[in-house]
Amino acid sequence: MDTIKNSKVFSLLIITMIYIMAAALGLYVYIRLPFSFWADLLIADVVATVFVFIFSVILGNASVYDPYWSVQPVVIIAGYAFTCRLTSATLLLLISVIYWGIRLTANWAYGFGGLNHQDWRYTKLKEDTGKLYPFINFAGIHMFPTLVVYGCILPAVFTAVSEVRANAGSIAGTVICIGAATLQLFADGQMHKFRKSGSKSLIRTGLWKYARHPNYLGEILMWWGIGIQAVSVMPGRWWLLAGALANTIMFFTVSIPMADKRQSAKPGYDEYRAGTRSLLPIPR
Template structure:
């Protein structure tokens, strides 16, 4: 264990002792919870426990409902999301949900892999989704401060919606992303369930997904370096030189690759591209406008926007 890890554990132990002695003599439970949430070790442990509970609830739900497989999976996904929502209310922090986006697909495909077994195409699908999901979850962990820190978008929504925020929190912050990622991963789950086999087209599109996830990872690393150096208002190097959102482009292309890979393997379109389309709409209609809206407060944004593209990392002509 490194020095930082030991320091965090010792800090947590000291705070816990302080809470036990003094907590109930101040403002009671709220004080205790706030102190605990401010500790990164406790926060990581709490989120981990939340997701273990959510996964268990999802598995139980899937097994007890008498529905077609895709509806049973949806019911399980919804139940797991409800668990994360419940704990986001307990912790007064909607960011409890943040890792769900990248954890959910891995759990779903891994569960089908255990239940149905894997052929070569199934192994490739699981590997691609795990590569994307583990990388994205690691990025969340790297940026995660503690449970007193909430994504600025959720705080903004809470301020704007007032008494309606609980509804916005459950529907907009939790359920809508869950449904979008459910639709994205459903083709891969179907391919594993049905034992579809790979062909040249499906392999090429999975390669596209790997490249897209890699691009997203590179963009995130470049952004982390920029934020550490705080050199200017806008990042203008690497993948960000000509694109305002290359990380979002990677996310969008990742799921188009998975969907099209299954289309090629199944040799039919069916529902396989619904998730990729919904994911694209989510980023174009919600995520990107919110991010650009926040950036627009900075001096020079109008010129920056003129010089860059929304997604494609290529120079404007």
Template sequence: MKQSKALSLLIILGIYILAGVLGYFTYIYIPLEFYFKLLFADIVGTVVVFIFSLILKNASCYDAYWSVLPMVVVLFYMFTKEMNVVRLLASIAVLGWGLRLTINWIYTFDNLSWEDWRYRMLKEKTKAFYPIINFLGIHLFPTLVVYLCILPIAFIFNYDVSMNIGVVIFFILAVLSFSMQGLADLEMHKFRKNRNSVFIRNGLWKYSRHPNYLGEILMWWNIAALSIFALGKNYWLMFGALVNTLMFTFISIPMAENHQRERKEGFDEYKAETRMLLPIYKRSKKETKIEG
């Protein structure tokens, strides 16, 4: 059963539908402010996915939840709240981001016999404590990060908003951010099919070791900024983008780079020649010697 990609995708879809239904009823029937209702609904959905990840012995059941959850939240508000231009632009940005990321996940997903190397590593290192790490670190923590990132969208749908040039600018920047992320992924897929070097050194990857992560980080800063222009001086709504940035900078990227260092010779030289995130060209030692 786990060897079939189609069946594996149907299983994960079923899990997410169940998570969404239980999350919906949690949101509808808990008598709290919308931001608390959304938080508890997200947690309920996460618990459902976690339970099935234990049953299927595969924490990668959660992987697509990162991109699917924001789309579900946006669609829920679109069908339950009155729409206006600001809400439409914010929805287009998040749905475009989520759809692109989910399609990329489907493309790279093999089946439920495959599990992310990071989860396997954590399982080996934490042993008996892995179920706790699995729930808190692999499932709950990312859900809380996503919740904080989409909270500005929830505020846009639950408070009065004003249309202005700032909304338009940061909508365009959000679209450019997930478009850059998509281009980086396409370049990586092409590189893996026609691998002729150890590291990808062309396109966006010539200027940044993680242009896909950069696009992800910028996406949520732009969404936060869009919401601030739409709602007024609610600067605290940038907190989710900040947490997301810190997560990628101090957790996701270091883990990925340590993994590459262990598997690929010459990583330290590659790292010295290519910036981590900012797409600013950094000359290689070879180019410096030639010019000298």
């Protein structure tokens, strides 16, 4: 098993099989449920997450869940786009989510080191929480992100089901989404290049010269772009922006503080933080 876990190819095959089975299980549950589409989707999403969680425990690696963040929205919006009447508004959402999802999944696969490699944040949580880690693993690492991303993709689902046409707001939201994913593309590319150099210092080149977390900015903007697309064609459903808001709060209260704390041990961090914005990649 250790040999397989150390192999990136075999590890990717195992995770791919897990996700295919999780998607099939989620679809089966969704079809069998008698409630409204959004409730059925929520339950199916939770069941699929539990399935992935079980395998993450079996394999002893919470990073089995990592691709869920980018795979789940693509599967969901594609499913609704092709089972409902495909309108211009849905098409723009489909393009936005697929572009974002392919880029983010490819970035995860590029940096994936095999099933013996676990995200440093999960390892840190395990060290800090001790006996509470199994609960933290299920509720915090798996279920909470699933619910956040469910809230983020829900505006796209309502748009697809409503079969409405695109307007100027749809185009503006699409531009935000494509721009956000492209920002992440450049930021992650610069980070990969920096890590390849072998430097253990702080990255202070490219977008990272002006922002400590330009990749997080892209992720935040992405879901506001999706929300804008939906609300622009369904203004009465402004509450659909709750998902984007929850995602933003998660980054400000969890992701950014954890990343900053990890970087704070590096020499020159205080100076870097004082002169570099957290998110906006513009000079001070």
